[in-house]
Amino acid sequence: MDENGNQKIANNADNPQVEKASNNVRQNLEKHTDISSNGAYIRLRSSKAFCMRDLFVYISLAALVLILFIAFVFPVKDDDGKGFIVTRGNATILIYTFGSTPKATDLIEVEEVSNGYKIKIYHTSEKIGYNVILFNDQLKTADVIESNCSERKDCYYAPSISNSGAIYCQPHDLKITPLHGGDDDGVIAG
Numbered sequence: 001m002d003e004n005g006n007q008k009i010a011n012n013a014d015n016p017q018v019e020k021a022s023n024n025v026r027q028n029l030e031k032h033t034d035i036s037s038n039g040a041y042i043r044l045r046s047s048k049a050f051c052m053r054d055l056f057v058y059i060s061l062a063a064l065v066l067i068l069f070i071a072f073v074f075p076v077k078d079d080d081g082k083g084f085i086v087t088r089g090n091a092t093i094l095i096y097t098f099g100s101t102p103k104a105t106d107l108i109e110v111e112e113v114s115n116g117y118k119i120k121i122y123h124t125s126e127k128i129g130y131n132v133i134l135f136n137d138q139l140k141t142a143d144v145i146e147s148n149c150s151e152r153k154d155c156y157y158a159p160s161i162s163n164s165g166a167i168y169c170q171p172h173d174l175k176i177t178p179l180h181g182g183d184d185d186g187v188i189a190g
């Protein structure tokens with residue numbers, strides 16, 4: 001043997017012990033990198049690259065889950081959501097815009113509460129039938145919180161609406177929709 005490394009390696013082939021050890025190393029490398037015999041070093045590198053891809057996929061999935069979670073827990077407020085409009089048939093009963101004070105009339109009572117306004121809307125001048133709507137200025141929601149429309153009170157039990165959907169009180173023919181439109185989206189009849 002001389003000082004030339006290549007020659008040393010070549011010479012190793014003549015040494016059964018060295019060759020065996022060398023084969024063991026190669027086999028271990030192949031086993032741990034899950035590859036075939038050729039280009040062990042390159043495949044080891046590509047194996048690392050695969051791990052990085054895995055990591056990227058995991059991070060992407062985690063980010064997606066986080067985005068979906070945020071989207072569901074904190075619904076994105078549409079810029080178009082300016083308030084709500086209350087209609088009876090084709091007639092507009094009340095337009096409420098966030099941050100403004102609703103206008104009281106003979107058939108509409110306005111009460112300011114801590115988070116917005118409670119609006120009592122009478123169905124007729126006899127002031128028997130009514131719905132009470134809570135406009136929540138902080139949550140940007142509208143909700144029927146009281147009604148004597150029917151036994152079922154579907155409008156009362158309907159979930160509050162924000163920038164989409166509608167609450168419809170069939171006995172009083174009263175409809176609450178977001179001010180930006182989408183009147184026929186997810187109408188809750190009752």
Ligand SMILES: [Zn+2]
Pocket residue numbers: 147149150153154155156168169170171172190
């Ligand atoms: Zn109702």
